[in-house]
Amino acid sequence: MTGSTEKKKRLAVIFGGASSEHEVSLMSATSILENLDREKYEIFMVGITKQGKWLLYTGPVSGLTAGDWEKPEHTVPAFLSPDPTVHGLVVMKEAGAETLRLDCVFPALHGKNGEDGTMQGLLQLSGIPYVGCNTLSSAVCMDKAVTHTLLSAANIEQAHYLWFYADRFDAAPDTIKSKIEARLNFPVFVKPANAGSSVGVSKVERREDLDAAIRKAAAEDSKVVVEEGIAGQEVECAVLGNREAQASPVGEIGASAVFYDYEDKYINGTSQLFIPARLEEDVAEKIRQTAVRAYRWLGCSGLARVDFFVTEGDHRVILNEINTLPGFTSISMYPKLWMETGLSYGGLLDRLIELALQKKEAHS
Ligand SMILES: Nc1ncnc2c1ncn2[C@@H]1O[C@H](COP(=O)(O)OP(=O)(O)O)[C@@H](O)[C@H]1O
Ligand SMILES: [Mg+2]
Known part of the structure; x- marks a missing residue:
């Protein structure tokens, strides 16, 4: 029977985190939670405070950005067990600890302690399939010095x-x-x-x-x-897949500030996205190819957004950075680039979960 509780995948979405991008994660997770198909998934919301405290949250999704999710009336302390026989959360109820088995985890976290391989290491130990890159590729892409060093070994052009x-x-x-x-x-x-x-x-x-x-x-x-500093256009390409990864059309950011800074990204709302980017087709194609090459070279899986500059005048393609858990609100570049191909936000979430489950099968 479709839609029966037994058939639903038990999915935890983890948000917040001890990271300078904590608030950004709350925004990404809100969109993810609003768009996940409740017929397909039984959803558990797990928040991590800025101090690193883990809470199983049972209130409304709107409580994430409102800050209510940390309030005791909606939460029970809970944490992910590293023990694969638990395969899920340990929930600290008043009557004692209970375990809650999960089929998949979506870490909707950005930056340190979420996108940098630490969470992925814990998920690896837990044995639970999870969305996105593994420990090593997350750590490599998080560290811009290490990314630069490895990409120069692949002759991928970057800023000096x-x-x-x-x-x-x-x-x-x-x-x-x-x-x-x-x-x-x-x-x-x-x-x-x-x-x-x-x-x-x-x-x-x-x-x-x-x-x-x-x-x-x-x-x-x-x-x-x-x-x-590179003078030129700032463009981004979304990559989706495991070893057979696909590149999306290229998008462009028209920053409204001196550069694309925090306010411009999340507060002012005055920067513009151009989808597709204002580029000749051969330059866009080079960006897509380089994005997939870098993704595979650094061992990415699931998803990553690969960011570039295209130089003024001579249109050289210069890789800036790779984000393994890019901004994920419904107006963020990563999902918007896939929407351009006809893949809806909800469809993209299904695909990411499918990829997580496939990767797990391939490795077990
Ligand atoms: N080498 C560079 N040349 C021109 N602009 C840059 C360069 N590096 C960073 N920027 C600007 O600064 C922004 C943030 O830098 P970035 O390396 O992408 O860090 P973050 O990981 O914080 O996004 C970029 O989106 C871009 O606008
Ligand atoms: Mg960036």
Whole structure:
């Protein structure tokens, strides 16, 4: 019988997280929860507070962005068990601990402690199929210095860059600033190696402004990346699939700020998306091919959004970064790029869950 409770897949959506992108996750998870087909899935909402506390939430979906989901009347402490014989959550009810078996987990988390391989390691131990990349590819794509190093080994074009540990800068700031000046042309972009949503990213026009930018990036991560600024279009490509991954049409961001910063992404609502991007077909095709090549090279599975710059004038395709759990609201680039091909937001969620289950079968 279709629609019977027995047939429904038991799916946990994990949201929040001890991350600078906690609020972004609440927005992504809200859209995901609103669009999952309740006929197909029995849904469990698991929130992680900024302090890292895990809660099974039973209130309405609207409570996520309203902040109600942390209130005790709607929650029971619960956490994911690393034990594959549990294959789910341990729920700390007043009468004692109970286990809740799951068929799949959708980590709707962004940034540290969610997109960086830590959650994926726990999910791997738990034995539960999960949406998205595995531990290694999540960790590699989260760290912009490691991504740069591995992509240069595949001859994928990127901005000129260098990176250093923040404590090296504290010990010898002038040496590092001189290296930046010698190797890169201004403007440069200074970024934490591990962050996201433009948190800690600055555009720097002159050597005198490097100190402040480096300290800002170092507040987010112990590793700092500095890149030459690329003048041109900022474009993104959505990749979906396991080893046989597909690339979506290319989308373009018309940032309304000096660069595509946090406010521009989530607060102002004034940046524009162009789908498809304003590009010649051969350039768009090169972007799609490079996106899939990078995805496969870094061992991605499930999904990732691969971001590029296309240089002004000569239209070179320069890879910026790979996001393994990209923004996922219904107006975010990743789902919108697939909508362009006719795949609905809900259809995309079904596909991601299917891919998670397939990957698990392939490995067991
Ligand atoms: N090398 C660069 N040249 C031009 N703009 C850049 C460069 N690096 C970053 N930016 C701008 O800063 C934004 C955030 O940087 P990004 O590397 O994508 O970090 P995040 O992981 O926080 O999204 C980009 O979307 C882009 O607008
Ligand atoms: Mg980015």
